Structure formats: C-alpha cells, structure tokens
Amino acid sequence: xxxxxxxxxxxxxxxxxxxxxxxxxxxxxxxxxxxxxxxxxxxxxxxxxxxxxxxxxxxxxxxxxxxxxxxxxxxxxxxxxxxxxxxxxxxxxxxxxxxxxxxxxxxxxxxxxxxxxxxxxxxxxxxxxxxxxxxxxxxxxxxxxxxxxxxxxxxxxxxxxxxxxxxxxxxxxxxxxxxxxxxxxxxxxxxxxxxxxxxxxxxxxxxxxxxxxxxxxxxxxxxxxxxxxxxxxxxxxxxxxxxxxxxxxxxxxxxxxxxxxxxxxxxxxxxxxxxxxxxxxxxxxxxxxxxxxxxxxxxxxx
Amino acid sequence: xxxxxxxxxxxxxxxxxxxxxxxxxxxxxxxxxxxxxxxxxxxxxxxxxxxxxxxxxxxxxxxxxxxxxxxxxxxxxxxxxxxxxxxxxxxxxxxxxxxxxxxxxxxxxxxxxxxxxxxxxxxxxxxxxxxxxxxxxxxxxxxxxxxxxxxxxxxxxxxxxxxxxxxxxxxxxxxxxxxxxxxxxxxxxxxxxxxxxxxxxxxxxxxxxxxxxxxxx
Numbered sequence: 001x002x003x004x005x006x007x008x009x010x011x012x013x014x015x016x017x018x019x020x021x022x023x024x025x026x027x028x029x030x031x032x033x034x035x036x037x038x039x040x041x042x043x044x045x046x047x048x049x050x051x052x053x054x055x056x057x058x059x060x061x062x063x064x065x066x067x068x069x070x071x072x073x074x075x076x077x078x079x080x081x082x083x084x085x086x087x088x089x090x091x092x093x094x095x096x097x098x099x100x101x102x103x104x105x106x107x108x109x110x111x112x113x114x115x116x117x118x119x120x121x122x123x124x125x126x127x128x129x130x131x132x133x134x135x136x137x138x139x140x141x142x143x144x145x146x147x148x149x150x151x152x153x154x155x156x157x158x159x160x161x162x163x164x165x166x167x168x169x170x171x172x173x174x175x176x177x178x179x180x181x182x183x184x185x186x187x188x189x190x191x192x193x194x195x196x197x198x199x200x201x202x203x204x205x206x207x208x209x210x211x212x213x214x215x216x217x218x219x220x221x222x223x224x225x226x227x228x229x230x231x232x233x234x235x236x237x238x239x240x241x242x243x244x245x246x247x248x249x250x251x252x253x254x255x256x257x258x259x260x261x262x263x264x265x266x267x268x269x270x271x272x273x274x275x276x277x278x279x280x281x282x283x284x285x286x287x288x289x290x291x292x293x294x295x296x297x298x299x300x301x302x
Numbered sequence: 303x304x305x306x307x308x309x310x311x312x313x314x315x316x317x318x319x320x321x322x323x324x325x326x327x328x329x330x331x332x333x334x335x336x337x338x339x340x341x342x343x344x345x346x347x348x349x350x351x352x353x354x355x356x357x358x359x360x361x362x363x364x365x366x367x368x369x370x371x372x373x374x375x376x377x378x379x380x381x382x383x384x385x386x387x388x389x390x391x392x393x394x395x396x397x398x399x400x401x402x403x404x405x406x407x408x409x410x411x412x413x414x415x416x417x418x419x420x421x422x423x424x425x426x427x428x429x430x431x432x433x434x435x436x437x438x439x440x441x442x443x444x445x446x447x448x449x450x451x452x453x454x455x456x457x458x459x460x461x462x463x464x465x466x467x468x469x470x471x472x473x474x475x476x477x478x479x480x481x482x483x484x485x486x487x488x489x490x491x492x493x494x495x496x497x498x499x500x501x502x503x504x505x506x507x508x509x510x511x512x513x514x515x516x517x518x519x
Binding site: 004006007010203204206207208209210211212213214215217301302 | 351353373374377378379380381385391393395404405407408409410412413452453456
C-alpha cells in the first residue's frame with residue numbers, strides 16, 4: 001500500500017519534471033487551453049453578473065391597472081371583489097384618485113399647480129400582485145386584465161427585467177454550446193500532446209514492456225500528464241478572467257461614477273472555481289486516456 | 303522449466319521460422335542455442351519471452367502455456383525472465399544506474415532497497431564505477447554488461463541471452479561468459495544463443511542446434 005502511494009508520488013514528480021523539461025511548449029499548451037476555456041467561462045461570469053443586476057432591480061412583479069375616469073363607485077367595488085377572487089392574483093391594493101392627487105401634491109411640491117386644477121386628472125388605480133413569477137403567466141394575466149371593461153391602461157411593471165431574463169436564457173444556451181465545443185478542443189489538444197509524447201518515448205515503452213511493465217504502469221505517467229495539463233490550463237483560464245475583470249472593473253468605475261452608483265463585476269465563486277479546475281483536469285485526463293488507449297497497443301516489442 | 307512440444311511458428315506471409323520443435327530445459331540447466339543466422343534462434347527466444355506466440359504446438363515456460371497466455375499475465379511472466387538482447391535495448395536518456403533501476407521501478411520496489419540491488423548488479427558486471435555514465439559513453443562490451451545487469455537486477459530464475467557475444471572480440475566474450483557461468487553456479491537457468499564455436503569449446507554445455515527452423519541434434 002505504502003509502496004503504491006510512493007509510486008504514484010514518484011509519477012507525479014516525474015510529470016512536473018516533464019512539464020518543466022520543455023518549458024516553452026508546456027507554457028504554450030497551457031495558454032492555448034487557458035484561452036479556450038476562458039471564453040465560455042468568461043461568458044458564464046458575465047451572465048452571472050448581469051443576472052445579479054436584473055434580480056436586484058426586478059423585485060416582485062406588479063401589474064398596475066388604471067381605470068377609466070367615468071368608472072362609478074359601484075363598478076369599482078365589483079372589480080375589487082372580482083380581482084380578489086381571481087386565481088392568478090395573490091392580493092391587490094386600491095389607490096383612489098383623490099388620495100393619489102393628495103400624494104402628488106405633497107410629494108412633488110406642485111401644490112400650486114394642482115390646486116389650480118378644476119377637476120382631478122388622475123384615475124383610480126389597482127395595484128395587483130400576481131401569484132406567478134414567470135414572464136409568460138404574467139403576460140397572460142396582463143392580457144386578460146386588458147380585456148376587462150373600464151380597465152383603460154394595464155401595465156406590467158418590471159417587464160423589461162423579465163425580457164432580460166429570457167434573453168439571458170438564450171445567452172446561457174449559447175455559452176453552453178461554446179463550452180461543449182471548446183471542451184472537445186481541450187480533449188483534442190491533450191490527445192495530440194500525449195500522442196507526440198508516446199511517439200518520442202516509443203523506445204522506453206517498448207523496453208518497459210519487455211522487462212515486465214503492466215499496461216497500467218506504462219499508461220500512468222501519460223494520464224497524470226493529461227490531468228496536470230488540464231488542471232493548469234484551468235488555472236490559466238481562471239487567471240485570464242481575473243485579469244480581464246480587473247481591467248473591466250477599472251473602466252466600469254469611471255462609468256458608474258457618472259451615474260452615482262457603484263457596481264463591480266465579480267469573479268467565479270469558490271465552488272464555481274473548484275468546479276472549473278475539476279472539470280478541466282477531468283477533460284485533460286480524458287484526452288490522455290483516449291490517446292493512450294488509441295496509441296499504446298500499437299507499440300509492441302518485436 | 304521450459305518445455306516445447308511440436309512447436310511450429312509461421313509468420314504472416316507464410317515463412318515457416320520453426321518446424322516441429324520439441325525439447326526440454328530443466329531448472330538450473332545451462333543450454334546453448336546454435337545455428338546460422340536465420341536458423342530461428344531469435345524466434346525461439348521470442349517465443350519463450352512471449353514476444354511472439356507459437357502457431358501450433360505447446361510451449362510451456364514456468365508452467366504457463368505461451369499460446370494461451372492472457373495479455374494481463376504477460377508482464378508477470380516476463381518479470382521472471384531476464385532478457386539480454388544483441389542490440390542491448392538500453393535507454394540513452396538516462397544514466398547506467400537508472401537503466402538498471404527500471405525493472406525494479408516497474409515491480410514497485412522500495413527506492414532504497416532498489417538502489418542497493420542496482421549497485422550489487424552493477425558490481426557483478428564490473429560497472430559500479432560507471433553508474434553515472436550515459437550508456438552511449440560505454441563501449442560495446444560495457445553496454446552488453448549493462449544489459450546483463452538490467453536483466454539480473456530483478457533476480458530472475460531464467461536468463462535468455464540472444465547473441466550476447468555477437469559483436470565482441472574474444473577477450474570481452476570470455477568476460478561475459480564468465481559472468482554467465484557464475485549465474486549458472488547459483489542455480490539460474492540459462493539459454494544462450496550463439497554462433498561462436500570457440501565459446502562452446504571454452505565453456506562446454508548442452509547445445510540445441512537449429513537448422514532452417516528444425517532441431518538437428
């Protein structure tokens with residue numbers, strides 16, 4: 001058991017020696033893998049950030065209904081009852097036109113102007129809090145309310161945030177497709193690196209087989225190499241994104257300053273970072289495994 | 303130890319390298335394999351090391367039938383055999399010491415124990431002082447001895463040597479044969495292929511003579 005662990009440790013040390021043996025080629029490989037991974041992961045980071053803003057701004061959805069000016073009190077109380085009984089509505093608030101006018105007078109300092117009006121120009125209004133949160137059901141409810149008599153204007157607040165959400169869903173799919181394609185690229189890069197290594201170590205593999213090396217023994221250093229290359233490539237992607245975010249945040253600070261808000265783009269969370277490294281290491285291992293199973297059996301001593 | 307019964311080996315393309323071969327080598331025996339080049343000496347050694355498989359007949363090595371040996375069992379058979387090649391098959395990207403270390407690494411030996419064994423093997427073939435040299439810096443005779451050190455470091459019970467003195471002058475050949483003789487004395491089974499008549503006279507032992515793939519004695 002102990003000797004097995006020592007053997008693995010020796011292979012790991014040997015793997016890093018091999019990476020350092022050709023520093024130029026290794027670095028180039030890591031940069032290529034890093035860039036390939038940073039594209040989808042960077043996209044994911046951007047989406048996460050945008051999603052954060054939209055959630056912050058959307059809050060709970062509301063539908064405002066403005067009634068026609070000639071609506072009678074009887075009709076209003078009937079609507080109120082009907083709305084309360086509506087299955088898609090959680091609860092409602094009623095904003096009477098007189099109250100709205102008073103609030104306007106108090107809050108905006110337009111008392112003089114409003115005092116000069118001969119009649120109240122504001123309509124009565126319902127503020128409706130729906131049960132459902134998703135865009136489709138909200139829009140369905142809005143269209144339903146629009147068809148009611150005397151409901152002159154129906155407005156779905158924060159509908160833009162929901163449209164954004166739909167757009168994000170689309171973008172997320174695009175990022176996913178990109179990630180899938182570039183994962184294949186990573187596998188291909190590792191596959192080829194390992195293939196070249198196997199070819200240059202043909203003699204060593206042949207001799208090892210002759211003196212009793214198992215396939216597992218011969219395979220192991222290549223698998224570790226693929227794993228290490230994937231892992232370090234993932235780390236390179238993480239760094240590329242970190243540097244890009246620093247640059248973006250720097251110029252973003254100037255922009256948000258103008259709007260008197262502060263907003264910064266944040267990097268991957270700890271668990272997402274670990275997932276990135278784990279996934280890239282796995283892809284590297286997979287590429288190496290495919291390459292080894294493809295090429296190793298061709299080398300048999302003669 | 304090694305038992306062949308009506309073994310045939312036909313290569314793809316129809317060339318019949320070995321025909322109807324039957325012989326037995328007992329444990330601890332030293333046997334020569336003689337014949338001209340092309341007589342099938344190398345093929346016979348390759349069959350014993352399971353580098354090639356017989357076309358028909360049974361070839362039993364240390365109780366294992368080579369013909370039906372599973373790929374996964376093959377490395378463990380070879381660990382019991384010490385192979386010595388005419389072209390040495392040394393690795394030139396590492397020192398003499400590391401070349402001899404390789405079989406022990408493959409078997410997963412403890413590093414300190416291995417180092418002791420490697421030095422003992424190098425000492426046995428008289429190369430202890432050259433342990434740090436790259437094999438490319440060694441002479442032909444020294445390379446052959448390094449190959450022997452690598453074959454014996456794992457303490458195999460059988461040594462197979464393919465023309466070990468093939469490219470060497472008489473003095474070096476004598477040295478190498480003396481090394482083999484000392485292994486024979488401690489009970490190692492030896493099969494040495496050679497076309498050098500003087501060796502047979504100097505170090506007499508049973509000989510299997512091959513001619514065009516057939517045993518002639």
